[in-house]
Amino acid sequence: MIEEAIGTKLNCPLEVNIKYSFSVDIAGREIYIPKNEGVLQIYGSESYCFRDQLLFESPLIDSVWRKYFASFTTTKKISYLSFNVKATKLIGNSSFYIFVDNLSPIQIDSGYTNVRIEASASAIEIGNNINLSCKFTQGTSNDYKIVWTSSDPAFLETSRTLQVQPNKNTTYFVKATDSCGYYSYDSIQIIVTNPYCFPNPATSTLTLNLPNKAAEKIPELKIYDAIGRLKPVSIIANENNKATLDISKFAAGMYIVFATYHNELHKFKFEKIQ
Secondary structure, eight states: OEEEEEEEEEEEEEEEEEEEEEEEEEEEEEGTTOOOOOEEEEEEESSTTTOOOOEOOOOOOOSSOOEEEEEEEESEEEEEEEEEEEEEEETTOOOOOOEEEEOOOOOOOTOOOOOEEEESSEEETTTTOEEEEEEEEOOOOGGGGEEEEEEETEEEESEEEEEEESSEEEEEEEEETTTTEEEEEEEEEEEOSSEEEEESBSEEEEEEOOOSSOOOOEEEEEEEEEOHHHHHHHHHEEEEEEEEEEEEESOOOOEEEEEEEEEEEEEEEEEEOO
């Protein structure tokens, strides 16, 4: 058995106990195959010229270019890679050559999550706040760039912790990226349990959302101003347990909506602003 190796230093080290993956294209030189056989091994180490951990070993290499995929979990910090050609069978004084191309960036494996969301609750009543924060299996929040998004396209936050007040069922996502560009995701869905109206305050339209007992219209709606006067209701849409009202002609101030639905009376308070 004959072995030859070359090494390289990584721009950013791989941290301990994290699952990484990469791909690489490999082929053998045709004139030496099939009489000679060999494999490619890729080792990782914290110091130069060491082989601390075997990260990848190919099957026997033939003369056809093939893409191979590797996935591994580091057992110690890795700063160097060593590419080792191991000839498992040589005939006479002949040689065995392996060609390597298209080594992909080494990334945190898609199945590994270094960041996790912690929430003060998984379900809330409308109008209440919920606290979201990041927890990391490696490092602290100061080691990462944090980006929060949600199922609402307009939502974007970059703080380590945040307080949200969703007015409907909402999924929140966090992406944590370290200084080497490695990143991981997590998500959480917050369930809003009560009927609600939105937006609040409102300028021109107000939407009521009631419990999903049946996909139907809300049969009775009444709006009163702050001194108890009944206001005319102009309905834009009313279906699937939701009603959208035109309030563009209302004066600025506080109003109360009463919605009768499945023999239940629901009360909403909202503010009209100019």
